[in-house]
Amino acid sequence: MNKTxxxxxxxEGTPSLSDFELKEEDTPSPDExxxxxxSKYISVDPYLRGRMRNSESYIEPFKIxxxxxxxxxxxxxxxxxxxxxxxxxxxxxxxxxxxxxxxGKGLNKVDPNTAPLSAYLGILGLTGITAYLGLDKIGKLKxxxxxxxxGAAGAVGSIVGQIGKIKGCKVVGIAGTDDKVQKLxxxxxxxxxxxxxxxxxxxxxxKKACPNxxxxxxxxxxxxxxxxxxxxxxxxGRVINCGAISLYNAIETPTGPxxxxxxxxxxxxxxxxxxxxxVKDFGxxxxxxxxWLKADEIKYSETIVEGxxxxxxxxxxxxxxxxxxxxxxxx
Amino acid sequence: MNKTxxxxxxxEGTPSLSDFELKEEDTPSPDExxxxxxSKYISVDPYLRGRMRNSESYIEPFKIxxxxxxxxxxxxxxxxxxxxxxxxxxxxxxxxxxxxxxxGKGLNKVDPNTAPLSAYLGILGLTGITAYLGLDKIGKLKxxxxxxxxGAAGAVGSIVGQIGKIKGCKVVGIAGTDDKVQKLxxxxxxxxxxxxxxxxxxxxxxKKACPNxxxxxxxxxxxxxxxxxxxxxxxxGRVINCGAISLYNAIETPTGPxxxxxxxxxxxxxxxxxxxxxVKDFGxxxxxxxxWLKADEIKYSETIVEGxxxxxxxxxxxxxxxxxxxxxxxx
Numbered sequence: 001m002n003k004t005x006x007x008x009x010x011x012e013g014t015p016s017l018s019d020f021e022l023k024e025e026d027t028p029s030p031d032e033x034x035x036x037x038x039s040k041y042i043s044v045d046p047y048l049r050g051r052m053r054n055s056e057s058y059i060e061p062f063k064i065x066x067x068x069x070x071x072x073x074x075x076x077x078x079x080x081x082x083x084x085x086x087x088x089x090x091x092x093x094x095x096x097x098x099x100x101x102x103x104g105k106g107l108n109k110v111d112p113n114t115a116p117l118s119a120y121l122g123i124l125g126l127t128g129i130t131a132y133l134g135l136d137k138i139g140k141l142k143x144x145x146x147x148x149x150x151g152a153a154g155a156v157g158s159i160v161g162q163i164g165k166i167k168g169c170k171v172v173g174i175a176g177t178d179d180k181v182q183k184l185x186x187x188x189x190x191x192x193x194x195x196x197x198x199x200x201x202x203x204x205x206x207k208k209a210c211p212n213x214x215x216x217x218x219x220x221x222x223x224x225x226x227x228x229x230x231x232x233x234x235x236x237g238r239v240i241n242c243g244a245i246s247l248y249n250a251i252e253t254p255t256g257p258x259x260x261x262x263x264x265x266x267x268x269x270x271x272x273x274x275x276x277x278x279v280k281d282f283g284x285x286x287x288x289x290x291x292w293l294k295a296d297e298i299k300y301s302e303t304i305v306e307g308x309x310x311x312x313x314x315x316x317x318x319x320x321x322x323x324x325x326x327x328x329x330x331x
Numbered sequence: 332m333n334k335t336x337x338x339x340x341x342x343e344g345t346p347s348l349s350d351f352e353l354k355e356e357d358t359p360s361p362d363e364x365x366x367x368x369x370s371k372y373i374s375v376d377p378y379l380r381g382r383m384r385n386s387e388s389y390i391e392p393f394k395i396x397x398x399x400x401x402x403x404x405x406x407x408x409x410x411x412x413x414x415x416x417x418x419x420x421x422x423x424x425x426x427x428x429x430x431x432x433x434x435g436k437g438l439n440k441v442d443p444n445t446a447p448l449s450a451y452l453g454i455l456g457l458t459g460i461t462a463y464l465g466l467d468k469i470g471k472l473k474x475x476x477x478x479x480x481x482g483a484a485g486a487v488g489s490i491v492g493q494i495g496k497i498k499g500c501k502v503v504g505i506a507g508t509d510d511k512v513q514k515l516x517x518x519x520x521x522x523x524x525x526x527x528x529x530x531x532x533x534x535x536x537x538k539k540a541c542p543n544x545x546x547x548x549x550x551x552x553x554x555x556x557x558x559x560x561x562x563x564x565x566x567x568g569r570v571i572n573c574g575a576i577s578l579y580n581a582i583e584t585p586t587g588p589x590x591x592x593x594x595x596x597x598x599x600x601x602x603x604x605x606x607x608x609x610v611k612d613f614g615x616x617x618x619x620x621x622x623w624l625k626a627d628e629i630k631y632s633e634t635i636v637e638g639x640x641x642x643x644x645x646x647x648x649x650x651x652x653x654x655x656x657x658x659x660x661x662x
Contacts, residue, residue, distance in 0.1 A: 050596075222591040236608075241594040254589045260553040263572045263603035265381075270601045272594035277567075 002027040003308055005096040007062045011052055014249040014319060019052070020068070020312040027099045034101045035084045037074035039308070042096060042329040043121040044315040045070060045155075049248040059276070067095040071126055073110065073117045074100075084109075091120045098308050098331060115293065122155055122326035123293060123300040124286055126275060130242060131159035131218075132285045134273045135167075138240045139216040143168035146210045148229055150196075151220030151245065153180035155302075155326035158188050159289075160218045162298045165189045169216075172209045174202075174225060176321040183324060187299060202228040213237075221246045223254065230262050239270040249319060301325030333358040336427040336642055338393045342383055345580040345650060350383070351399070351643040358430045365432045366415045368405035370639070373427060373660040374452040375646040376401060376486075380579040390607070398426035402457060404441065404448045405431075415440075422451045429639050429662060446624065453486055453657035454624060454631040455617055457606060461573060462490035462549075463616045465604045466498075469571045470547040474499035477541045479560055481527075482551030484511035486633075486657035487573065489519050490620075491549045493629045496520045500547075503540045505533075505556060507652040514655060518630060533559040544568075552577045554585065561593050570601040580650060632656030 001024050008021040030036045048070055051062045062068060072094040076084045081104050084090070092107040094100060110120040122128060134156075135141055147164035151157040152173025161184065164171040172192040173184040181193035192209040199205045206214065206228055213234035219226050222244025229239070247254050262268060275282075292298040303323040305314040308331045318327055332355050339352040361367045379401055382393045393399060403425040407415045412435050415421070423438040425431060441451040453459060465487075466472055478495035482488040483504025492515065495502040503523040504515040512524035523540040530536045537545065537559055544565035550557050553575025560570070578585050593599060606613075623629040634654040636645040639662045649658055 219591070222589065226591060241591050244589075244591045244595060247589060247592055255586050256589045258553065258575075258578060258585045258587050259590075260550070260557060260572050260575045260601075260603075261578055263601060264575060264605065265603065267603045267605055267608050269603075270591075270594060272591075272596065272598045272600075274595065274598055277598050 001025075002097060002099045004067050004098075005311055006065055006067055007052060008065070010054055010064065011049075011249075013251045015049065015052065015316060017312055017316065022309060022312075028101045030078060030080050030101045033081050034103055035079040035081050036077045037090070037094065037100050037102055038077045039072050039074050039094065039096075039098055039100075039331050040089070041073040041118045041121055042308075042311055042331065043071040043125070044311065044318060044327050044329060045126075046243060046245045046248060046318050048315065049319075067097060069093055069095045071121055072096075073120055089117060091125065096311055114290070118302055118304065118326070118328050118330070119293075119300065121328050122302055123159060123298065124289055127155040127326055128159055128289045128300075129282055129285045130273075130275050131156045131163060132289055133275060133278050133281055134218060134240045134242050135160060135163055135216070136285075137278060137281075138269075138271045138273055139218065139238050141167045141169055141216055144170075145215035146170045146172065146212055146234075147216045147218065148172050148174070148206065148210060148214045148232075149218045149220070150174045150225045150229070151243065152184050152190065152193065153301075153324050154220060155323075156242065157218070157220055158184070158301060158325055159298065161190045162188050166292065166297055170210070170212070172206070174206075174221075180321075180324060183301070187301065196225060203231045206232045216240070218242060219244070223247055223256065227257055227259075230259055230268070233262065233266055233268055235266050237266060237268045239268065241270055241272045245319065303327045305329045307331070332356075333428060333430045334639055335398050335429075337396055338383060338399055339396070341385055341395065342380075342580075344582045346380065346383065346647060348643055348647065353640060353643075359432045361409060361411050361432045364412050365434055366410040366412050367408045368421070368425065368431050368433055369408045370403050370405050370425065370429055370431075370662050371420070372404040372449045372452055373639075373642055373662065374402040374456070375642065375649060375658050375660060376457075377574060377576045377579060377649050379646065380650075398428060400424055400426045402452055403427075404451055420448060422456065427642055445621070449633055449635065449657070449659050449661070450624075450631065452659050453633055454490060454629065455620055458486040458657055459490055459620045459631075460613055460616045461604075461606050462487050462494060463620055464606060464609050464612055465549060465571045465573050466491060466494055466547070467616075468609060468612075469600075469602045469604055470549065470569050472498045472500055472547055475501075476546035477501045477503065477543055477565075478547045478549065479503050479505070479537065479541060479545045479563075480549045480551070481505045481556045481560070482574065482576065483515050483521065483524065484632075484655050485551060486654075488549070488551055489515070489632060489656055490629065492521045493519050497623065497628055501541070501543070503537070505537075505552075511652075511655060514632070518632065527556060534562040537563045547571070549573060550575070554578055554587065558588055558590075561590055561599070564593065564597055564599055566597050568597060568599045570599065572601055572603045576650065634658045636660045638662070
């Protein structure tokens with residue numbers, strides 16, 4: 001029996017399980033030129049919240065009563081397409097379905113012998129590429145600089161920090177539990193960690209952790225942590241606006257201190273980063289990440305939730321910070 | 332008799348005449364290696380407000396009971412320095428004094444036969460350079476794009492718009508009186524003008540004036556006009572944060588809508604611009620501006636206030652938008 005998860009309502013504020021609907025359906029059969037895919041690992045990502053909103057963004061909104069989609073690693077179960085054979089594994093933007101047919105467009109083969117399948121959703125997938133290209137294209141990190149990362153124990157953040165260490169930078173991470181902060185330092189080699197939930201004055205904590213100021217801030221969260229980072233930014237600082245998870249569930253337009261004065265005084269650059277703008281650079285990025293991974297210079301962590309039906313809950317848990325590293329659902 | 336204008340108090344909020352003190356003093360005599368300078372034109376600029384604040388910025392704060400300084404065009408009255416002779420005209424950061432001595436450091440000779448002396452404070456001075464390099468280094472204007480400028484009838488803004496037209500862009504300016512808006516269109520060749528003081532919904536007005544959206548926003552004012560510009564920004568838009576005159580007199584930290592979401596959605600770049608970061612590019616910038624000026628491809632406007640004693644009032648009038656183009660004091 002096949003299963004599909006649909007968007008039932010556009011969430012108001014924080015999404016809840018009632019915004020999703022799971023339906024049992026027949027398993028489809030591949031036509032001529034098609035393949036039948038079985039989902040193995042589903043990626044759940046904060047940016048999907050944006051697609052649930054009916055507003056202009058860099059990617060089309062989901063439609064009500066249509067399946068959610070995200071990056072999925074699937075196995076080819078049967079093939080009527082000469083480019084794929086039974087047992088192949090592929091990565092691509094797919095619907096939240098246990099089984100689905102595809103003409104093969106936009107699917108990339110992945111090799112389970114090179115790295116575990118779930119790694120192709122993380123370190124060797126869009127999250128690794130995001131970390132690498134965000135730092136490369138906007139951060140332009142230089143040896144000896146100070147790199148601050150928020151959402152540091154998350155999928156992107158934990159890779160960002162490790163690349164910072166490879167580049168010879170001082171790296172400070174911000175995360176939401178003491179366990180995560182310990183992990184940053186012990187597992188990922190960060191120099192310092194800040195638990196923003198138990199710190200009353202984040203700006204002061206950043207100042208203490210970054211006595212030479214912040215040269216590059218890789219922002220996954222936006223909001224008050226961005227404000228605090230900018231209070232510590234150095235002349236010619238760069239801010240990579242990669243995510244704003246603290247604002248994604250806001251109903252009214254969030255407000256905060258104006259930053260234009262700081263940008264002018266310190267000649268600061270802030271730039272929004274979306275990997276879709278850099279598709280031509282994916283190849284070299286994956287190659288570099290795979291080299292580091294093979295040489296054991298970079299580690300990744302993932303939170304694996306078991307069971308297709310748990311996919312909506314895994315997505316909701318992202319906003320509670322329940323994941324450490326890349327959140328994936330194993331089917 | 333010499334005269335000097337001192338900073339008497341650090342202004343709280345909007346500066347007033349009582350923050351300045353004019354004193355009559357003896358005219359100094361140049362020692363060996365020194366020259367005696369007579370001020371001819373004094374530049375008053377919004378950024379000087381920042382130097383009246385006792386806070387870290389890109390330039391050292393003024394000290395209480397010391398003379399204000401800004402860019403001044405002076406005539407050499409007598410010289411004990413072989414590099415200068417009587418009758419030379421020079422440009423440089425000088426004190427607000429009718430007469431002062433100098434060792435010649437940081438002074439550049441200017442030629443009154445090439446352009447009127449006051450032009451060296453405007454189109455061929457820091458304001459022209461600001462317009463040119465801000466667009467060149469951050470805006471990276473491309474033919475056919477839409478350029479929006481705030482403070483458009485001001486010293487920098489009026490030059491920014493004209494450079495936009497030379498580059499083949501659609502140019503829309505925002506200013507604070509109907510007269511200024513007319514001037515933008517009739518004198519400076521802007522395509523459209525918006526009077527922000529008589530417009531209730533600035534975002535809608537920008538949308539109407541820029542049906543293809545805004546590719547580059549040259550911001551001289553910050554605050555709500557920046558917000559409205561960002562509501563109309565295009566994918567890959569660039570914002571040159573050159574000034575924030577709307578915030579300079581704020582006592583509490585100004586707040587407004589958070590922009591990180593827009594930056595991410597539209598892959599927007601915002602960068603603070605200060606010409607001090609680009610001193611090595613001044614030569615080519617002035618050369619290009621002089622070429623355009625000579626070919627009558629660019630015009631400049633100035634508001635000339637007569638009388639040394641009026642310098643503080645001229646400065647205060649900047650914040651009321653009383654100037655059109657570069658505000659200078661003629662002595």
